[in-house]
Amino acid sequence: MGYRVVVAGATGNVGREMLNILEERQFPVDEIAVLASRRSQGTEVSFGDRTLKCQDIERFDFAGWDMALFAIGSDATKVYAPRAAKAGCVVIDNSSLYRMDPDVPLVVPEVNAEAVDGYAKKNIIANPNCSTAQMVVALKPLHDRARIKRVVVATYQSVSGAGKAGMDELWDQTKAIYNPTSEVPPKAFQKQIAFNVIPQIDVFMEDGATKEEWKMVVETKKILDPKIKVSATCVRVPVFVGHAEALHIEFEDFLDEEEARDILREAPGVMVIDKREPGGYITPVECVGDFATFVSRIRQDSTVENGLALWCVSDNLRKGAALNAVQIAETLGNRCLKKG
Template sequence: MGYKVAVVGATGNVGREMLTTLAEREFPADEVYAVASERSAGAEVSFGEDDVLKVQDLSHFDFSGVDIALFSSGAKVSEEFAPRAARAGTVVIDNSSHYRMDPDVPLVVPEVNPDALPGYARKHIIANPNCSTIQLVMALKPLHDLAPIERVIVSTYQSTSGAGREAMDELFTQTRGIFVNDQMKREHFTKQIAFNVIPHIDSFMEDGATREEWKMMAETKKILDPQIRLHATCVRVPVFIGHAEAVHVEFGTPLDEDEARSVLRKAPGVTVVDHRVDEGYVTPAECAGEDAVFISRLRTDPTVENGLAFWVVADNLRKGAALNTVQIAETLVSAYL
């Protein structure tokens, strides 16, 4: 049986990646609809190597008869249109932040908590986690199953694609401008992003954390274990694609680093590249276009009892967004639809 699938936000970075991923993984779709805002209506987007889809206007799109809608068009759009799609009988998989902490909406990484997926029936909506959270819990889950995690300290190095296509353009324009002595222009970042790092992603909260940092904490608790204590510092770096994270974990019981390396090598969706030689690790430049979450620099942290440190890298547009969304849809159709 084939399904009717709509990709909402089809002209954005993640929306295009969703269409590519659906085609690459041969998702069982009889029909695929590209949907976006009125200003993009009538444009064409690629689906697979040979097919081209004409973009339809979201404000007039009829969701009746659509089985699954993959949303990647921002929280405000999801707030307005996801319930409308759900009322039409469509199961919505939403990539925005709007529904992630809704207790009636499952927040799912298929390799980590597929048992949460049946909760979609309450609202016909499933939330896709934040990109930085996805790669983190992919690394934490097999370790947490082995020894209970008590505390996590994570510093992120997040690419500009996490802020959208225009943010990537700003990095390119600023970098070029430095070499030709153009005036520096800032439109999407609070500080210069070219040849710089910015310890500020999303808005600030009263306690001094940013919302991106809060998301990592709250989403990890919801997905993995509410007892885990997590502190994050999220940083934007001058990279186009690929998020990296330096992670320090404290466990409740002893965990040998060789045992940790062994269990991570067996974990679905995880690839361990950990050689203590030059180039024996993965960086964002190598992970772009890849589906796996890569783990390197695995070692004991001797400053705390039962401590472990490692480096995590993933393509934020793929596993951090589009791929995870499509994997949720695959799990949904194989087990529940």
């Protein structure tokens, strides 16, 4: 016995990854439906050894389906998530639309699995921002031990965070640099991304922060602890998949780097690769396709009284999006829903 599961946005990067991970983790699926916009109706996607045809989300009846994993963006989610929720189908949403809604749980299962219990207020559960998800997985076990006061984070975010258009633009601009007769002006990004870094992700806000940076602040507070202060600088880098973060953490109590290393080795969802030698750390290229949040370069930060610094890397299409959504579905099933 299993669940009747919907994947909405099945033709996109995250939707396809959701299908891969549902199969890889042997999620108990009795029946599955894949949805996309009308223009993608009939497009075939893979689910294990099966080939599924996408249905038109506009005409789909969510009644009788247990849960729906949404990867369709905020505008479409605003239309279809309430429709699915009203029909009794629990929505696990990857967009930013509901993250700060007080009646919608914002969940990273390794950090606040119990928050899933609040899903019934709107029949919706929110998936956090990709950069927030991997950061809080690394912070949670350290926070439990020494209480975090403040985090300063600089992110190095891959172009897949901007979808297929972002990946295509990096590829096309890189080729154009070696072909002087062609030129690929920026469209997905504000400036050239090939051989460059761009200190802007999403729009600017009144205080000078970008919306991506604001998300990291408010989502960390909602998921982990409202008392934690966060300062973020989010940067797009010419990497196809995998986000990296440099974290500087200030604690209420002293935490030795060796103890921190031991705590993280035992933490759920974390893999410590930290050798003080050339190449003794993980980079984005090495994390692609993996479930873990990798932590390296753990060391004392002598600029504050109780400080640590570390390097955090994860596959943003997995832990930052699709994997976390599937883990929420697993948690929802284990804690709240009965199998069909």
